[in-house]
Amino acid sequence: MAYRWTNDLTSADVTPQAAFLNRRQIMAGMAGAGLAAMTGGAAQAGEGLEPNSWEDVTTYCNYYEFGTGKGDPSANAHSLTTSPWSVTIDGMVDRPGEYDFNEILSEMTIEERIYRFRCVEAWSMVVPWNGFELADLLNMAGVKDGAKYVAFETLYRPSEMPGTQYRVLDWPYREGLRLDEAMHPLTLMATGIFGKPLPNQNGAPLRLVVPWKYGFKSIKSIVRLTLTDKEPPASWNMANPGEYGFYSNVNPNVDHPRWSQASERPLGGGLFARRKPTLMFNGYEEEVAALYDGMDLTRFY
Template sequence: MARRWTNDLTRADITPENLFVNRRQIMAGLAGAGLAGLVGNTAQAQEALEPNSFEDIASYCNFYEFGTGKGDPSQYAHLMTTEPWSVKIDGMVDKPGDYALEDILSEMTIEERIYRFRCVEAWSMVVPWNGFELADLLQMAGVQEGAKYVSFETLYRPAEMPGTAVPVLEWPYREGLRLDEAMHPLTLMATGLYGKPLPNQNGAPLRLVVPWKYGFKSIKSIVRITLSDQEPPTSWNMANPREYGFYSNVNPNVNHPRWSQASERPLGGGIFAKRKPTLMFNGYEEEVASLYEGMDLREFF
C-alpha cells in the first residue's frame, strides 16, 4: 500500500538503543544514586550502567497487566503467549471478524518510521518503529459511513498476566482515537522497534504508536478494534479524568495537574543537561494541528 507521509527525522536523531533499553535506570540513577555528576555526556551515562539484554528493553513501561512495579513487565511479560494472534475488528465496518495477524501482515508493507516519543514524565526519545499505517488496516475492514471513533483493547488473559489480579485499572485496558486521528498517516500499527520484533513488554506482537500524543495512548498487545459513532471510554481517563483526558495530546501550554509540560529532557543528556522547550503536538504541529482547529485544547486535553 502506498506510503502517505515523509519523515523529517533521520537515523542520526535516534536515541541509542542501549539508552532506550536502560532509560529508567539512567533516570533513576542520575536523579539520586550517585550519578548526578554525569551531565550532558551520553558516553558516561552508558558507561556507568550495565546494559540490559534486548529482551529486557524498556523494563519500565507501565504495562500494568504484568504489575505496577518498575521491573514487573520485563520480569513477567514472557508469560504472555503471542502466537497465534488475531485481532477482532467489529462495530461500524463492512467486514467484521477475527483477522489473523499473519493475514494482516501479508497485506501490509512494513516500513521503518523514526518518531519522536514523549513520556508523561517529561523525558523524550526518538525511536525507530517498524510497522504499517493503521489507516490501511481500517480500510481492509471497510469503515462505514457515520463512524467517528476507533477504540482498542489490550489482551486480557489473567493466567498469563499476573497484574490483572489487582484492580488498579478496569480490565481490559482500553484506548481510543477519533476516526480522523486514526486515519492520519502518522498513526502506526507497530510490529517492531530498532529493527527487531517487539518484545512482549513493549506490546508484542502489535501495538499502536501515535507520536503526537503521550505514550500511554499507544496501547499495547491489541486484540480488538471497534468502530463506532460514540466517544469510547479509555482506561486512564476512567481512572483519573482530571489528569488524563481523552485526547492526551502533547501540549506545552496545558500543564499536567502535578507538573509542567512546557519543557522536556532528551534521554541521554544527563540530569543537569539543559532542558528544551516542548514542541506543540510533540513536533508534529504542521501535520496534525488541523485536526483540532477551532477546539479549546484546555477543555479537550
C-alpha cells in the same frame, strides 16, 4: 482525509540494514525483501532524531499488566504468549471478524516501513518503530459511513499478566481515537522496533503508535478494534478524568494538575539530563495541527 505518502524512490536509494541498525540514517523504510529506503512523509516529522538504545527502549516501559515499575514489564512480560494471535475488528465495518495476525502481516508486507518517532511520558525517548499505517488495516475491514471513532482493547489474560491482580485500572486496558486521527498517515500499527519483532514488554505482537500524543494513548498487545459513532472509553480517562483527557495531545501550554508539561527530560542522559522544552504536538505540529482547528485545546486536553 489526510494525505498518503507516495513512494517515488528507486533501488539507488536502498540503505543496508546494518547501516540503519548502526543508527547512521535519519529515517528508513522497509519494503518486500527486507530492503530499507529513505521515506518521504514520515521523514518530515522524524528528521534528525537520534534513537535511544535498544536497552533504553526495552527496559524503560509502562505496561501495567506486568507491573507498575518501569522495569517490571521487561522482567515479567516473558510469560506472555503472543502466537497464535488474532485481532477482532467489529462495529461499523463492512467486513467484521477475527483477523489472524499473520494474515494481517501478509497483507501489509509491501507497505511496512520503519518510522523514527519521539515518545513522551515522564521522560522522552526516540524509538525506531517498524509497522504499517492503521488506515491500511481499517481500509481492509472497510469503515462504514457514520463511524467517528476507533476503540481499542488490550489482551486481558491474568494467568500471564501478574499486574492484573491489582486493580490499578479497570482491566482490560482500553483506548480510543477519533476516526480522522486514526486515518492519519503518522498513526501506526507497530509490529517491531529497530527492524526486529516487538519484544513482549513493548506491546507484542501489535501495538498502536500515535507520536503526537502522550505514550499511554499508544495501546499495547491489541486484540480488538471497534468502529463506533460514540466517543469510546479510555482507561486513564476513566480512572482520573481530571488529569487525563480523551485526546491527550502533547501540549506544553496545558499543565497536568500535579506537574508542568512545558519541558521534558530525555531518557538516557541520567538523572541530571538537561530538560528540553516540550514541543507542541510533540514536534509534529505541521503534520497534525489541522486535525484540531477550532478546538479549545485547554478544554479538549
